[in-house]
Amino acid sequence: MPTFRLLRHYGHLSKLVEYRLNSTAAATQLSDINTTNPKPFKDIPGPTGIYSIPKIGPLFLLKPFSNYNIFNIHELLDGLCDKYGSIIRLGDAVVFTSNPKDIEYVYKNEGKYPVRPGLDILEVYLERTKKEKGLGVLNGEKWAKLRHSIQKVTVRPKSALYYIESQSGVAEDLIHQLRSIKPEDLREMLFIYAVESIAVVCFNKRLGILGEHVTDEVKEYLENSKLFLKLSNHGFMGFPFYKYFETPTYKKFRDATDKAYGFGKVQIEESLEKALQMKKDGTWNPDQSNLLMTMLADDRLSVNQISSMVLDLLVAGTDSTAKTLELFLDCLSRHPDVQEKLYQEILEHMGRHGDLTADNLPKMKYLAACLKESFRIHYPVPVGTSRILPHDVVLSGYTVPKGTMIGLNNRRLVKNPEYIKDPTVYRPERWLRDGHGVRTEEIPSIGLIPFSIGVRNCIGRRFAEQEIYLAVAKIIQNFKLSNKDTRPVAERKVTYMPFGTLTEQPMINLQERP
Numbered sequence: 001m002p003t004f005r006l007l008r009h010y011g012h013l014s015k016l017v018e019y020r021l022n023s024t025a026a027a028t029q030l031s032d033i034n035t036t037n038p039k040p041f042k043d044i045p046g047p048t049g050i051y052s053i054p055k056i057g058p059l060f061l062l063k064p065f066s067n068y069n070i071f072n073i074h075e076l077l078d079g080l081c082d083k084y085g086s087i088i089r090l091g092d093a094v095v096f097t098s099n100p101k102d103i104e105y106v107y108k109n110e111g112k113y114p115v116r117p118g119l120d121i122l123e124v125y126l127e128r129t130k131k132e133k134g135l136g137v138l139n140g141e142k143w144a145k146l147r148h149s150i151q152k153v154t155v156r157p158k159s160a161l162y163y164i165e166s167q168s169g170v171a172e173d174l175i176h177q178l179r180s181i182k183p184e185d186l187r188e189m190l191f192i193y194a195v196e197s198i199a200v201v202c203f204n205k206r207l208g209i210l211g212e213h214v215t216d217e218v219k220e221y222l223e224n225s226k227l228f229l230k231l232s233n234h235g236f237m238g239f240p241f242y243k244y245f246e247t248p249t250y251k252k253f254r255d256a257t258d259k260a261y262g263f264g265k266v267q268i269e270e271s272l273e274k275a276l277q278m279k280k281d282g283t284w285n286p287d288q289s290n291l292l293m294t295m296l297a298d299d300r301l302s303v304n305q306i307s308s309m310v311l312d313l314l315v316a317g318t319d320s321t322a323k324t325l326e327l328f329l330d331c332l333s334r335h336p337d338v339q340e341k342l343y344q345e346i347l348e349h350m351g352r353h354g355d356l357t358a359d360n361l362p363k364m365k366y367l368a369a370c371l372k373e374s375f376r377i378h379y380p381v382p383v384g385t386s387r388i389l390p391h392d393v394v395l396s397g398y399t400v401p402k403g404t405m406i407g408l409n410n411r412r413l414v415k416n417p418e419y420i421k422d423p424t425v426y427r428p429e430r431w432l433r434d435g436h437g438v439r440t441e442e443i444p445s446i447g448l449i450p451f452s453i454g455v456r457n458c459i460g461r462r463f464a465e466q467e468i469y470l471a472v473a474k475i476i477q478n479f480k481l482s483n484k485d486t487r488p489v490a491e492r493k494v495t496y497m498p499f500g501t502l503t504e505q506p507m508i509n510l511q512e513r514p
């Protein structure tokens, strides 16, 4: 998610309570909705007393009044669901639901221009520095226009396959690096891998940062992009003073973002120069996927908009993928049986030394099942996505007024024994289909949607999945993973910053296969 897109959707209770939109979008009237006599909003179960004070009540659920903050908000929500059920109301403007029917209903009613709660600190930064807003910050028609231009080259099933060969080279370099690293360096290495891999898509070139000698410039970029993510999270909590003056946190955020953007900008300028030259010379083959060229060919987009969009993808596409990889490898390292089965699939389709290709990737069904199960055990985001609808809806029999922030709690849904057998067990087989295309276990189709669905779903899904498959297939082809920590996967604590990451460093041992 675009990292900051994700940041936009989750938690931010102080911000969420502000949302009551007066949308003019075409509205489905309550009378259209399949419900009779819905109960009023105020009857939705949830914490009462000070917690239900309009606007500020939900803030009392968080630090310093409790042990919860934006990083462990999933634990707060779990506790509330245990107490109140699948739909809960927080204060006067926030609802979370893990009822699959509600989730489906919200997506069906999200409208042409779905709205997610925003990440204001980034928006404030972009406005103050007079930078173009990317997909991460836009809404309405402006969002739709930009989305339309970019999704042509990102969401088609084959979009990512165009890059598979170059990204496979990045995975090869990762293996080389993994041969000599200590377990405690794995997290950093996966982050660098994710940057290098998405850069292939964004700039049509290798940055060359997955090498022995990482330059100071690259180190600075890595540090600042991490700081950017971390501070974006901090910006969520409490009253948004940064909107009115430059608070110390805002200043740190501003400096980190300036530097992270600065690095990306240099890359973009170089790549744009080449792309413009190709356009001039007529040497660009439009059948060849080239994100920058496709955007340049769209006269409706300015060069500044293109730059900001590419930066959006770069930032959004790194931490998300790196953290998912980390959680996935941690699951595999605790399940030698699963690893062995996956290794056999790799031998069958890729061979002992071969690569993942556009031909054999679709055959790797077990690999895909393993990733799905990893997403289920450690949902990548603390809830799911969220929406602010332009009209009233009825969820779980209660009226939910327009403008309410509706958190779709898919994370909770895919851990609920009502819908998933043995939810704490890592069992990729549950995602496999039999010869008739039927899943071995019945699972609600709306349950596991880590990239979300609908017109505002994750634009980078194909790239993220491909980068993860490339890395994991190569890692399992070359190493046996083990873990000194023998706790079951479901007991591993995850912190959301904003993507799920192991609270304790992953301590995975990589043993070279003979």
Ligand code: HEM
Pocket: 001, 002, 003, 005, 006, 009, 116, 135, 136, 147, 198, 312, 313, 314, 316, 317, 318, 320, 321, 324, 380, 381, 384, 385, 386, 450, 451, 452, 453, 454, 455, 456, 457, 458, 459, 460, 461, 463, 464
């Ligand atoms: C495992 C990795 C990833 C996960 C779990 C993830 C998840 C998500 C989710 C849940 C959303 C919100 C969708 C919604 O509200 O309906 C989202 C949006 C988005 N993601 Fe990802 N994402 C990942 C990787 C990426 C990558 C690699 C890129 C870029 C190449 C990317 C770019 C975006 C963008 C630009 C949006 C905003 C789309 C919009 O608002 O139109 N994501 N992502």
